[in-house]
Amino acid sequence: MDLTKFIDGQKQxxxxxxxxxxxxxxxxxxxxxxxxxxxxKLLHAGFNIQTYEGHFGFIAEMKGIKKDVIAIRADMDALVQEVDGVVKPNHSCGHDAHSTMVLFTALALSKKKFTHTIRFIFQxxxxxxxxxLKMMEEGALQDVKFLAGIHLRPAMExxxxxxxxxxxxxxxxxxxGVIKGVPAHAARPEEGNNPLEAAAFLIQAIRQIRLNASDHFSIKITELNGGEASNSIPGTARFTLDLRAKSNETMEKLLKNAEHTIRKVAELTETMIEFNTDEYSPAAIRNLRAxxxxxxxxEAVLGKENLEPACVSPGAEDFHFYTLKNPGLTATMIGLGCDLTPGLHHPNMKFNQDALMYGTKILSKMLVEADGQQW
Incomplete structure (x- = not known):
């Protein structure tokens, strides 16, 4: 079957x-x-489906001659954000597009005979x-030798x-984190310990963090809440720090420095600061074979002249947990040009949907080529 003709015929x-x-x-x-x-749609095409308790992630699989697996991952969830004054789920990161391309890659390949088992991970x-992390815990990467992903990219990238x-x-x-001070009347501040003042101290302290690292990093406060009345010193203040680093090694150093700084501020301000690290995503690990x-x-789908260099992005993707936790895994995530504006996570994000066609062709071509290799 000619995959390109099949996908073109499925455009609508x-x-x-x-x-x-x-x-x-x-x-x-x-x-x-x-x-x-x-x-x-996958069951109708003959795929074996594996579901799990407690969440809606699943895998769809076609057995090959070998049990070694080549796989593609798609993400399914939407953001929750304000759109025209209403807070609601909204696909402004392109996961609906990713699921569409991976689904039609699976459908295009469903009648083809493969040497390896092919698996589609819907996360x-x-x-x-x-x-x-949850899909790995469920065993979705068992026997996987090659893993691909795809993500829409902003027009500027x-x-x-x-x-x-x-x-x-x-x-x-x-x-x-939460800074716990001592509440008091604003007329008698000496009777309290103002957590907002401790937060101000923390903001200045994190600005002084320096690392022995060659690549870029940043740390800044993105949320601070405390107090409800103008004449009262609050008992607590909540804060969020955003940390970014180009490499996993630099992030490890940054986290250690940030934690040390927070503890030092608590000591110097005589407050209690309870905190935890959340929403951690690792940096990409470049794999030359992938x-x-x-x-x-x-190149096969778009021509050599339309092959861009690797796309360096300041954003994050939990796809990279797959490679961080599985050092021997050959994996990469393709960056798909699609005239996306104004940007990812913008509530009014839009893109040229014709890119869905060539994204599906690229994934299909890559899986067929991967199947022909030794793993």
């Missing part, structure tokens, strides 16, 4: 499927309707940086009609 169905998934838009861990929609809760063989995301984390496979697929 691909566009309709994207619209269906876009309208479903379910938050992390609540992707029930999305998963059921995808499973129905929940990427936006919580928790879905990849990759142009429409082009694709990058890897997205080199940095590492991100949040530190969320990148070469992606380059082959992009």
């Amino acid at each position: 169905l691909i566009l309709d499927t994207y619209q269906d998934l876009h309208k479903l838009a379910e938050p992390s861990w609540e992707e029930e309707k999305t998963a059921n929609y995808l499973k129905e 929940p809760a990427e936006e919580k940086a928790a879905g990849a 990759v142009s429409f009609g082009k694709a990058a063989p890897a997205i080199l995301h940095g590492s991100t984390a949040s530190i969320k 990148i070469e496979l992606a380059e082959y697929a992009v």
